[in-house]
Every structure is written in structure tokens, then in C-alpha cells.
Amino acid sequence: MHPLEQLRDGALREIESAPEEHALEAARVKYLGKSGCISSWGEQMKTLNKDEKPIVGKLLNEVRSAVTAAIEARAQTFRAQKESKTLAGIDISLPGTPHEIGSLHPLTQILERSIQIFRRMGFALADGPDIEDEWHCFDALNTPPDHPARNEQDTFYLPGGPLLRTHTSTVQIRAMQAAPPPMRVIAPGACYRRDEIDATHSAQFHQIEGLYVDESVSVADLKGALEFFMRELFGPGTEVQFRPHYFPFTEPSLEIYVKSKALRGGEQWIEVAGSGIVHPAVFEAVNKARGDKAYDPEKWSGYAFGLGMDRLAMILFDIPDIRFFAQNDLRFLHQFV
Numbered sequence: 001m002h003p004l005e006q007l008r009d010g011a012l013r014e015i016e017s018a019p020e021e022h023a024l025e026a027a028r029v030k031y032l033g034k035s036g037c038i039s040s041w042g043e044q045m046k047t048l049n050k051d052e053k054p055i056v057g058k059l060l061n062e063v064r065s066a067v068t069a070a071i072e073a074r075a076q077t078f079r080a081q082k083e084s085k086t087l088a089g090i091d092i093s094l095p096g097t098p099h100e101i102g103s104l105h106p107l108t109q110i111l112e113r114s115i116q117i118f119r120r121m122g123f124a125l126a127d128g129p130d131i132e133d134e135w136h137c138f139d140a141l142n143t144p145p146d147h148p149a150r151n152e153q154d155t156f157y158l159p160g161g162p163l164l165r166t167h168t169s170t171v172q173i174r175a176m177q178a179a180p181p182p183m184r185v186i187a188p189g190a191c192y193r194r195d196e197i198d199a200t201h202s203a204q205f206h207q208i209e210g211l212y213v214d215e216s217v218s219v220a221d222l223k224g225a226l227e228f229f230m231r232e233l234f235g236p237g238t239e240v241q242f243r244p245h246y247f248p249f250t251e252p253s254l255e256i257y258v259k260s261k262a263l264r265g266g267e268q269w270i271e272v273a274g275s276g277i278v279h280p281a282v283f284e285a286v287n288k289a290r291g292d293k294a295y296d297p298e299k300w301s302g303y304a305f306g307l308g309m310d311r312l313a314m315i316l317f318d319i320p321d322i323r324f325f326a327q328n329d330l331r332f333l334h335q336f337v
């Protein structure tokens with residue numbers, strides 16, 4: 001037996017009987033380390049003659065791979081032992097930690113659907129602050145100082161004069177101040193009123209305001225756009241009704257109703273929006289603020305509307321009480337996953 005083969009057999013025995021990782025590492029250093037037995041055989045190769053060199057060289061390679069493989073195999077055994085020890089301490093039959101699947105709030109869902117519909121009709125998004133001044137909320141919208149909406153019983157006034165906007169119509173004014181006609185925008189957002197809170201009234205609710213200003217815009221345009229919107233949202237057979245009404249900032253003014261079986265009342269007409277043809281006084285107020293005649297009421301006309309977003313969501317998802325939206329009750333929210 002060649003001394004290298006003896007070396008190999010000894011090494012393999014030692015490796016296989018290594019009781020734990022430290023002993024194995026010691027064996028690795030002893031045989032494969034820089035100044036280990038196998039490495040020093042490599043040094044000795046230089047002293048061999050031509051005939052011996054290839055034979056011993058081949059043998060040396062075989063011994064080195066055999067020892068390397070044995071060390072790896074033994075190390076693998078140790079790793080497996082360690083792993084099964086850890087696993088033995090874990091009860092894999094225990095239930096895991098469940099992850100709740102979230103979803104968008106129903107109001108967000110309505111908002112996204114509505115924006116999508118209006119975008120297809122060419123409306124761009126606009127916005128304005130929730131904390132407003134009286135001018136944007138009332139004066140510019142042709143609402144005189146003695147109008148009941150301006151009463152402290154209806155509006156949240158903040159110290160020093162500002163208020164929480166009572167409708168999103170404020171954004172009509174801001175959009176027109178910012179850019180000349182033609183104008184086609186929607187503005188979704190929160191509104192605030194000191195209402196008695198019940199199933200259909202909340203101190204904070206949401207609207208989508210719309211404004212379209214161009215040359216010769218008529219009630220027919222308004223009806224076409226809003227009917228299209230309602231049918232896209234609620235389905236093609238949805239019946240829509242426009243009833244005469246009064247708003248200071250539109251003339252004529254119309255309330256929009258849709259027929260629905262939602263809200264537990266049986267089939268009924270439900271009011272979903274206010275709308276109308278923009279009052280010339282609104283254009284004049286904007287012109288005055290802009291310091292030009294960009295919104296010349298002789299040249300431009302427009303329609304505007306304010307959709308009740310909460311109401312739309314209540315109809316679409318058949319939610320009987322507006323207070324559910326803000327209660328954060330998971331039993332409610334889970335239904336919209």
C-alpha cells in the first residue's frame with residue numbers, strides 16, 4: 001500500500017468518527033490545511049523523479065478529493081442533526097398567524113369608479129382646501145350674507161373667520177380663478193355641516209363637484225352627462241329624473257334622482273345630486289377676483305353639479321346607514337373585500 005493510501009484510510013476513519021464539529025474542523029486542518037499532511041505531500045512532489053510524478057500526482061488528487069468529500073458528508077450529517085433538533089421543539093400542527101386581507105373603503109371604491117367614468121368624458125381632477133374662507137364658500141357662489149346656509153347653526157366656523165367648507169362648490173371658484181375657459185373638471189372631497197346626525201346625515205360627508213364651461217353649454221349637456229354617469233355606475237337600465245330646484249349659484253337649478261330599491265325603502269326615487277346652469281353672477285365674481293373678463297357670461301356658459309358620494313355608495317352597496325362609513329367596524333368593512 002502506498003503511504004498516501006495509508007494516509008487516506010487514516011483520514012477517512014478519523015473524519016467518520018469525528019464526534020462533533022470541532023473535531024471535524026481539527027481533522028480538516030490536519031489533512032487539508034496549508035501545512036496539513038496532504039499539502040505537504042504536494043511539496044514533496046518536486047523531489048520525485050519523472051516516472052513517479054504522474055502516478056503519485058494522480059493518487060494525491062484522488063486522496064485529496066476523497067478526504068474533501070468525506071469532510072463535507074460528515075459536516076452535512078452534523079447540520080441535519082442540528083436541524084432536526086430545532087424542529088423537534090416546534091409543533092408544526094399549531095395554527096399559523098393569520099394575515100387579514102384588507103380592501104378599499106367603500107367610499108374610496110365609489111370615488112375611483114366615479115373618477116374613471118368622468119375621465120372618459122374628458123373631466124380633469126381639481127381640488128381645494130377643506131378649510132375655506134367665506135368668499136369661496138358663499139359670496140363667490142352668489143349666496144348672500146343672510147342666506148340660511150351661512151348661519152352658525154349650519155356651518156362650522158373657525159376662530160378668526162375661516163370655515164369648514166359646506167360643499168365642494170368652492171373648487172368651482174378656485175378652478176376658474178386658476179385657469180380661463182374652456183373648463184371641464186371634477187373635484188371630489190369632504191364637506192362639513194352642523195347637521196343633526198342620523199342614518200342619512202353626518203357632520204362630515206363627501207361630494208364630487210363637477211364644472212363644465214364652454215361656449216353654448218345647455219341643460220341638455222348636463223342631462224346627457226349625468227344620465228350617462230348614473231347608468232355607468234348603477235347599470236344601463238337605471239332611471240334618472242331631473243326635478244326643478246333652487247340653488248343661488250345656478251339658474252335653472254335641478255335636483256337629480258335615481259330610482260333604486262336600495263336603502264330598505266322598497267323601490268323609490270333617491271336624491272343624489274344638485275346641479276344646474278352656472279349663474280352669471282358666479283362668472284362675474286370670478287372675473288372680479290381674476291381682474292379680467294375671462295369668464296364673460298355673454299360668451300361662456302356652463303353646467304355644474306354636486307354629487308353626494310356617500311349617497312351613491314349607499315345605493316350601490318345597499319348600505320342603510322351613513323354612520324357605518326366612519327365607524328371603522330371590521331364586520332362592516334369586511335363586506336367590501
Ligand code: DAH
Nearest residue numbers: 167169274275276304305306
Ligand atoms: N353645492 C350643492 C350642495 O351642497 C350641490 C350643488 C348644486 C352643486 C348645484 C352644484 C350645483 O355644482 O350646480 O347642496
